[in-house]
Amino acid sequence: MKKIKPFIIAFAILVIIAGVLYGVFNYRQSKKTAQVVSMSNQGMDGYWGDNIESSGNVTSDKSQSAYIAKGTEIVSVNVKEGDHVNEGDVLLTVKKDTQDIKGKTLQLQKASQELKAEQIKLERLLNTKPIPEYMHKQEVYRDREYVNGRIYVANEELVIGNITYQSGDYVASYSYNADGEKTGSSYYPNGIKDGETSYKSIEDSSQKTAIESFIKSNTDKFNIKTSTGNSSWLASILYLDGETKQIVGEDTFDNEGKAIHAGKPEGYTPSQLKEEIGNKQATVKKLDLAYRKLENELEVMKNTSDNGEIVAKVSGTVSKLQDIDNYNNKMPFITVSATDEYFIKGAIGEFYLKSVKVGDKVSITSWDNGASAEAVISEISDIPSTDNNFFSGSGNNNSSNYEFKATFDRSSGIDIGAAVDITITPDGESGGGFYIPNHFIRKDASGSYVMKMSKSNVLKKEYISVGKSLWGAMTEVKKGVTKDDYLAFPYGNGAIEGIKCEKVDDLNYGDGGLG
Secondary structure, three states: OOOOOHHHHHHHHHHHHHHHHHHHHHHHHHHOEEEEEEHHHHOEEOOOOOOEEEEEEOEOOOEEEEOOOOOOOEEEEOOOOOOEEOOOOEEEEEOHHHOOHHHHHHHHHHHHHHHHHHHHHHHHHHOOOOOOOOEEEEEEEEEEEEEEEEEEEEOOOEEEOOEEEOOOOEEEEEEEOOOOOEEEEEEOOOOOOOOOOOOOOOOOHHHHHHHHHHHHHOHHHEEEEEEEEEEEEEEEEEEEEOOOOOEEEEEEEOOOOOEEEOOOOOOOOHHHHHHHHHHHHHHHHHHHHHHHHHHHHHHHHHHOOOOOEEEOOOOEEEEEEOEOOEOOOOOOOEEEEOOOEEEEEEEEEHHHOOOOOOOOEEEEEEOOOOOEEEEEEEEEEEEEOOOOOOOOOOOOOOOOEEEEEEEEEHHHOOOOOOEEEEEEOOOOOOOOOEEEEHHHOEEEOOEEEEEEEOOOOEEEEEEOEEEEEEOOOEEEEEEOOOOOOEEEOOOHHHHOOOOEEEEOOOOOHHHHOOO
């Protein structure tokens, strides 16, 4: 029988070992899980900057709207809806002495101040740089050496209390903690020298007191042997950007634990900032509408004749007229229009000038009744607007705004004088992308990818198509992720394809390699 060659045996052993290791690896992999979170909570379905948002009031080339201030008594109305009137015709008559011009002037001044204050707050928000959406906290400890013991050795003959010590005798020893506090003490009888461990410590309290007093007053009569120890203390807390891993702040402390500097980033995260901006924009819109209404009421008062007559300033048709016995003073009481074509004015930032052009359609929605219509841009100014209305055009608030005019038909149900929201979707924009935090996205030679939970509840690598970056913290995903998907933090277990997924409300980023 031929002998089996040694290398064949060795090869067989290696194959067996490899099989065992592979089995162990697969077993361990099967026990690992990856935490995943829903993008319906982490992502943003649409962003206020995707579309150009503006606001304005509906008017026409020749129109007149009249708000009747609360408290004004209407004596008579001389027209009805649909009537044709000529310039100078008396539309209605009020009691002149019920018009409080002075009070309305003060109201207008107050409204102007409130509007400007909120506009300034909105501008600050638009200029605010957000803090990272997710931050990781890392504690940094430093070592320090401290004296943990002192032994007092007589360097000459000493008489302390009722004991005579010879040169080289141990007299006393003390132990200390890292903060310098005494934690223990021993008092030696005479004759105990270096290296000796068998002794009985002095228990006589009067002798202890005598030794302590002598040491305090005669330190120079001792050879003091010290021992040292090491301890760690919290020197700082680092705050890391969850996506870039860069340090974005630091709290520092002295070795006694007292704060030296507080550097934790404070402010709004991108999602919080988006919400705050939206809320502030809504506030500015309401105050702007209130201001315009007061402005019109004051103008009507000033143009009322001494005998209380309010006359037509244009020739046209009475397109709107409220009931004298039941009218809403937050809306125009009467509107006269000389044309069936209405228009609104808004503003766009200079960076959108190339993507918005005459003939483009815009969407408008009335604040009064929620009616919506489609308007067509008929003019775009070549000169930057000087209107100090910070909401007039979204985009880069540091850029110049250019006024535009868009026309629509009066049959839409939106009346002259109505305040409207204006939305423009520039060419090439989808009108509301889906954004996810940057730390869910990684790159390799093939492109950008995420680690996504598959239909079989295991982790898979999914390449995605990305778009715009938002605040340096979020990225638009055009293809590959929707708000219905669950993603893992793509580090640590979250980077392993094929392992089981565990749905959680919030990720533990320490498990993903941030620590």
